[in-house]
Amino acid sequence: MAMPHTFVVLVENKPGVLNRVASLFRRRNYNIHSLNVGTTQDPRVSRMTLVVNTTPEKAPLIEANLYKLVNVIDVQDVTDRPAVRRELALIKVRARQGMRTEIINLASVFRANIVDATPETMTIEVTGTPEKIDSLIEMLGAADVVEVVRTGVLAMTRGTIEGARHLPGAGGR
Amino acid sequence: MPPQMTGAQMLWESLIREGVDVVFGYPGGSIMPVYDALLDYPQVRHVLTRHEQGAAHAADAYARTLRDQGKVGVAMATSGPGATNLTTGIANAFMDSSPVVFITGQVSAEYLGTDAFQEIDVTGISLPITKHNFLVTRAEDIPRVVREAFHIARTGRPGPVLIDLCKNAQNDTAPFVWPTEVRLPGYRPPQRADEDALAEATRLLAEAQRPVILAGQGVLMSGAMPELRALAEKADIPVAMTLLGLGALPLEHHLALGMMGMHGEYFVNMAIQHADLLIALGMRFDDRVTGKLEAYAPQARKIHVEVDPAEIGKNVPVDVALLGDLKTVLRQWLPRVAEARRPAWREQIAAWRADTQEHDVVHKTRRNGKGPLRGPEVIQRLWETTAGQDVIIATGVGQHQMWAAQYYRFPQPYRLVTSGGLGTMGFGLPAGVGAAVAHPDKEVWVIEGDGGFQMTQAEMATAVQEGLNIKIVVLNNNYLGMVRQWQELFYDRRYSAVLLHNPDFVKLADAHGIPARRVTERREVDAAFAFARQHQGPVLLEFRVPPEDNVFPMVTTSDPLHEMIRRPEEEPHVERSDWAGAAP
Numbered sequence: 001m002a003m004p005h006t007f008v009v010l011v012e013n014k015p016g017v018l019n020r021v022a023s024l025f026r027r028r029n030y031n032i033h034s035l036n037v038g039t040t041q042d043p044r045v046s047r048m049t050l051v052v053n054t055t056p057e058k059a060p061l062i063e064a065n066l067y068k069l070v071n072v073i074d075v076q077d078v079t080d081r082p083a084v085r086r087e088l089a090l091i092k093v094r095a096r097q098g099m100r101t102e103i104i105n106l107a108s109v110f111r112a113n114i115v116d117a118t119p120e121t122m123t124i125e126v127t128g129t130p131e132k133i134d135s136l137i138e139m140l141g142a143a144d145v146v147e148v149v150r151t152g153v154l155a156m157t158r159g160t161i162e163g164a165r166h167l168p169g170a171g172g173r
Numbered sequence: 174m175p176p177q178m179t180g181a182q183m184l185w186e187s188l189i190r191e192g193v194d195v196v197f198g199y200p201g202g203s204i205m206p207v208y209d210a211l212l213d214y215p216q217v218r219h220v221l222t223r224h225e226q227g228a229a230h231a232a233d234a235y236a237r238t239l240r241d242q243g244k245v246g247v248a249m250a251t252s253g254p255g256a257t258n259l260t261t262g263i264a265n266a267f268m269d270s271s272p273v274v275f276i277t278g279q280v281s282a283e284y285l286g287t288d289a290f291q292e293i294d295v296t297g298i299s300l301p302i303t304k305h306n307f308l309v310t311r312a313e314d315i316p317r318v319v320r321e322a323f324h325i326a327r328t329g330r331p332g333p334v335l336i337d338l339c340k341n342a343q344n345d346t347a348p349f350v351w352p353t354e355v356r357l358p359g360y361r362p363p364q365r366a367d368e369d370a371l372a373e374a375t376r377l378l379a380e381a382q383r384p385v386i387l388a389g390q391g392v393l394m395s396g397a398m399p400e401l402r403a404l405a406e407k408a409d410i411p412v413a414m415t416l417l418g419l420g421a422l423p424l425e426h427h428l429a430l431g432m433m434g435m436h437g438e439y440f441v442n443m444a445i446q447h448a449d450l451l452i453a454l455g456m457r458f459d460d461r462v463t464g465k466l467e468a469y470a471p472q473a474r475k476i477h478v479e480v481d482p483a484e485i486g487k488n489v490p491v492d493v494a495l496l497g498d499l500k501t502v503l504r505q506w507l508p509r510v511a512e513a514r515r516p517a518w519r520e521q522i523a524a525w526r527a528d529t530q531e532h533d534v535v536h537k538t539r540r541n542g543k544g545p546l547r548g549p550e551v552i553q554r555l556w557e558t559t560a561g562q563d564v565i566i567a568t569g570v571g572q573h574q575m576w577a578a579q580y581y582r583f584p585q586p587y588r589l590v591t592s593g594g595l596g597t598m599g600f601g602l603p604a605g606v607g608a609a610v611a612h613p614d615k616e617v618w619v620i621e622g623d624g625g626f627q628m629t630q631a632e633m634a635t636a637v638q639e640g641l642n643i644k645i646v647v648l649n650n651n652y653l654g655m656v657r658q659w660q661e662l663f664y665d666r667r668y669s670a671v672l673l674h675n676p677d678f679v680k681l682a683d684a685h686g687i688p689a690r691r692v693t694e695r696r697e698v699d700a701a702f703a704f705a706r707q708h709q710g711p712v713l714l715e716f717r718v719p720p721e722d723n724v725f726p727m728v729t730t731s732d733p734l735h736e737m738i739r740r741p742e743e744e745p746h747v748e749r750s751d752w753a754g755a756a757p
Binding site for chain 1: 296
């Protein structure tokens with residue numbers, strides 16, 4: 001059954017690498033749920049966190065295909081591994097007089113911050129697992145949410161100091 | 174102090190260091206500095222094709238037929254239309270894992286993205302059809318990029334690599350520094366198989382009663398023919414081959430079965446469908462090989478030996494994957510493989526084989542000595558004529574290709590050059606050009622259909638200009654034969670856009686200064702082959718064959734591999750009038 005799989009991908013920090021990864025997903029008809037790219041402690045290396053909706057049978061193929069890209073240094077499917085997963089969202093809601101207290105209370109339950117307010121709206125900044133952000137949005141109510149932006153998941157495996165594994169994709173199974 | 178050079182000079186210096194002595198190409202505006210510098214490197218032979226696609230196919234064939242020498246093919250073109258004309262050839266090399274480096278000129282870096290004259294996003298276009306590609310904007314990057322490109326093209330699962338070379342990088346001057354090592358942190362193809370996986374594979378083989386080896390092109394690419402043979406002989410395992418794997422084991426070997434799949438022989442597919450263990454060596458369970466996936470080799474456990482992890486479980490779930498270089502992995506495995514003899518299994522296959530031969534079309538035609546000359550017979554006769562002589566066969570795609578695969582009994586690896594994965598019509602003649610340049614000491618036979626031949630026939634001029642010893646066989650049925658066959662079988666004989674009104678191929682050859690003959694009768698065949706062989710240089714033979722002949726056996730894409738359309742009991746119905754008069 002298809003479910004979200006999370007891949008951590010280390011790539012060379014070179015022009016066009018994001019295009020290669022994106023092109024691979026388009027070409028193999030894999031559906032990207034979220035994709036996050038950023039720098040690492042090593043300026044030569046960028047790190048991607050990819051969430052893909054796929055089956056357990058297909059996940060190793062995605063890992064292997066990513067690994068086949070010459071600029072991809074390492075791939076880990078962290079779906080079933082203990083990992084810290086975090087996402088950041090900004091949520092703008094209608095906030096007229098009389099609603100504001102309720103919104104502020106809700107935000108504090110979710111340990112979220114109010115980062116902007118106008119006479120019409122309030123903007124909430126929240127960090128957490130995707131499920132937590134989903135619940136906050138649900139609690140705020142579809143009618144009142146004006147705009148949502150989410151970073152997509154960042155993931156880091158827990159505990160181990162070796163970090164990136166150096167084995168070819170499917171062979172690491 | 175490293176010597177100062179222009180980028181164009183650096184390119185040639187780098188190519189020479191990678192062992193390049195032949196380049197197939199076509200000049201143009203954005204690659205003129207490279208062509209200018211070429212004049213100062215007479216040790217490099219440049220073959221000017223008549224179309225960039227021809228250069229790409231020629232380089233592909235050159236690489237495939239010289240794989241045992243570690244050669245990489247090189248094809249070169251200008252920016253824009255030069256590069257887009259290469260793309261079919263790049264895709265062909267990609268689908269068939271052929272080690273080719275493509276070099277395209279590009280507008281100067283300052284004009285990139287401005288839609289300048291003949292500017293096209295070539296690295297963008299070639300991204301999904303190359304193993305890797307590079308855009309080079311600075312002269313000093315050229316040696317490193319060339320070194321990396323060749324390394325990537327020839328190692329692991331081989332494949333095409335493209336270098337898009339901006340014109341300013343060709344013209345600018347910089348110190349030439351040849352890198353002492355390749356640094357590609359993300360490129361680590363697997364080499365040696367995992368010990369646990371090897372133990373598991375050994376266990377599965379020990380338990381098997383009816384194993385079959387499936388030998389693919391990976392055997393040739395890895396040079397693992399001796400190891401394949403040793404494995405087959407030690408454990409008494411019959412060997413079926415893919416189209417591109419033909420030659421991995423000589424067909425005359427007692428364990429060699431022949432080609433599997435859609436147009437594989439009945440007994441080969443029967444063996445696969447009844448096997449209890451398949452050992453797949455460097456093949457990828459392509460749909461043309463498996464038939465209906467759900468019904469593929471239902472009793473068989475599967476061991477997959479592969480260098481590309483992304484092939485494991487892609488089409489067919491496997492029980493054990495041995496990841497690594499095929500030759501290395503087989504050498505690891507062989508000492509653990511127990512000797513075995515399987516007389517019952519071989520007898521079963523022999524019975525299927527006897528049944529197959531009873532149905533054989535050439536066997537029947539010859540027995541009768543009647544009916545029109547047919548395509549398979551031409552191939553069979555060519556094989557008999559050239560048997561024992563080291564010739565190379567290059568084909569196009571379609572019926573003639575399948576007949577060549579069925580009736581030419583390939584005794585050696587690297588002697589069939591054909592378009593497998595992409596199925597590129599017109600591959601034959603330019604592939605023949607590449608093979609003939611690679612092997613000037615050998616006769617190269619191009620087998621083409623009348624449709625495919627016309628797609629790339631311009632390369633006849635290349636063959637003449639280069640004095641290549643190419644013998645062109647055109648099997649002319651005045652149809653796009655394979656499409657017509659499908660229309661006959663699956664579209665109720667509603668023939669749509671398949672009838673060809675052809676030029677006079679003999680006159681066409683004559684216009685190129687190529688001696689040629691037309692053959693319509695069985696009794697003329699041997700004399701025609703003799704005519705072709707006594708002329709050094711290109712010769713064309715056109716064989717008129719029945720318009721509605723079919724390639725059998727055939728497994729349709731929706732059927733299990735063992736449910737084949739066998740060869741018909743009767744000769745095909747032939748009305749001479751509707752084809753003999755179709756050509757001028």
